[in-house]
Amino acid sequence: MSTILPRGWRSRPEAGWPKRGCEPKASVSRLRSGPSTILMNMTVHIPVLAGELIGLLDPAEGQTVIDCTFGGGGHARLVAQRLGPSGTLVAIDRDPESEERFAALAQELPCAVRFIHGDFAEALGTLAEEGVRADAAYFDLGMSSMQVDTRERGFAYSYDAPLDMRMDPGQELDARTVLATWEERRLAAALRELGEERHAGAIARAIVRRREHAPIETTHELVEVVSGAIPAPARFAGGHPAKRTFQALRIAVNDELGQLDRALPLAWDLLRMGGVLAAISFHSLEDRRVKRFLAERARGCVCPPELPVCVCGREPQATLLTRRAVTASAGELAHNPRAASARLRAARKVSDGDGSRRDVQRR
Numbered sequence: 001m002s003t004i005l006p007r008g009w010r011s012r013p014e015a016g017w018p019k020r021g022c023e024p025k026a027s028v029s030r031l032r033s034g035p036s037t038i039l040m041n042m043t044v045h046i047p048v049l050a051g052e053l054i055g056l057l058d059p060a061e062g063q064t065v066i067d068c069t070f071g072g073g074g075h076a077r078l079v080a081q082r083l084g085p086s087g088t089l090v091a092i093d094r095d096p097e098s099e100e101r102f103a104a105l106a107q108e109l110p111c112a113v114r115f116i117h118g119d120f121a122e123a124l125g126t127l128a129e130e131g132v133r134a135d136a137a138y139f140d141l142g143m144s145s146m147q148v149d150t151r152e153r154g155f156a157y158s159y160d161a162p163l164d165m166r167m168d169p170g171q172e173l174d175a176r177t178v179l180a181t182w183e184e185r186r187l188a189a190a191l192r193e194l195g196e197e198r199h200a201g202a203i204a205r206a207i208v209r210r211r212e213h214a215p216i217e218t219t220h221e222l223v224e225v226v227s228g229a230i231p232a233p234a235r236f237a238g239g240h241p242a243k244r245t246f247q248a249l250r251i252a253v254n255d256e257l258g259q260l261d262r263a264l265p266l267a268w269d270l271l272r273m274g275g276v277l278a279a280i281s282f283h284s285l286e287d288r289r290v291k292r293f294l295a296e297r298a299r300g301c302v303c304p305p306e307l308p309v310c311v312c313g314r315e316p317q318a319t320l321l322t323r324r325a326v327t328a329s330a331g332e333l334a335h336n337p338r339a340a341s342a343r344l345r346a347a348r349k350v351s352d353g354d355g356s357r358r359d360v361q362r363r
């Protein structure tokens with residue numbers, strides 16, 4: 001894990017630091033629209049549920065905000081615009097390409113900035129050790145459009161490419177290694193639990209049978225194995241037949257659920273009183289974790305109902321800001337179909353859980 005300060009970084013921007021608007025430049029021709037847009041030769045990630053996220057975080061001048069999944073910086077840019085010269089944005093991403101995007105964007109941002117290259121769970125642990133306190137922290141989970149659209153990274157079943165799927169190419173474990181070394185039972189469990197794949201057993205069996213003759217090296221070789229393993233009617237129902245297998249492999253390679261489980265409590269502990277934690281998830285495995293985590297923090301007394309008075313003394317640490325997950329509007333879906341599976345949840349910290357509840361006044 002490394003922290004970088006971009007070239008020319010100052011702890012606080014000087015007066016007159018150039019501020020630019022956050023809108024995409026109108027003069028750049030839009031070649032393709034969708035979950036990602038290719039502007040000239042560069043894929044840009046369109047931030048999902050951006051207005052809704054900013055509305056919930058409500059970032060203000062002088063605050064410290066942690067973007068745990070910087071990606072292309074779409075959300076970070078909008079947040080930073082609100083923080084002003086006295087605010088601080090801390091950005092985290094495990095993908096070195098995000099680090100490059102950050103270095104470019106940082107020159108335009110009005111606030112103090114810092115980038116940490118690494119897994120968000122470890123990075124949040126480091127911030128905690130440093131005594132950093134934040135007014136908001138947020139996650140926009142999963143892959144960025146740039147990752148999906150870079151064919152050689154092997155995330156997409158639509159391109160033939162080496163089976164890689166590492167968000168951090170410096171990591172040892174890749175998808176090829178999982179397919180080559182995991183036992184059939186472990187493969188089946190991963191496909192079932194991480195991909196919610198009904199034909200997990202048959203697919204795992206087919207993978208093991210195939211690798212006895214030749215290793216599975218490319219995305220299209222894997223698609224072929226999966227398609228051959230599932231019954232014909234299932235091949236044509238419920239989207240691409242390899243969709244769930246690819247999801248499971250990607251989650252396993254990047255330990256996405258383990259990372260989330262470790263990161264949520266760390267992010268929560270970093271929040272100041274009145275601070276907001278928000279997360280955008282793209283599948284039910286993540287959303288369930290976020291929902292449970294926030295609900296648990298918002299829960300008060302846990303005494304059995306037959307007790308006449310509370311003896312546990314437990315009080316809620318959180319107020320939920322989203323009773324139900326926020327989803328994309330029809331307008332957003334029309335220009336970004338990737339937003340269809342996005343679920344946003346958020347909560348505000350109202351107590352440290354040590355009986356020190358204070359009236360939380362926001363600004």
Ligand SMILES: C[S@@+](CC[C@H](N)C(=O)[O-])C[C@H]1O[C@@H](n2cnc3c(N)ncnc32)[C@H](O)[C@@H]1O
Pocket residue numbers: 045046047048068069070071072073074075076092093094095098118119120121140141142143144145167256259260
């Ligand atoms: C959906 S993208 C974020 C897009 C970003 N919000 C934007 O507006 O451009 C998710 C990013 O999170 C990063 N990421 C996912 N899991 C991570 C983890 N455990 N630690 C650090 N970064 C992670 C990915 O590398 C990817 O760049």
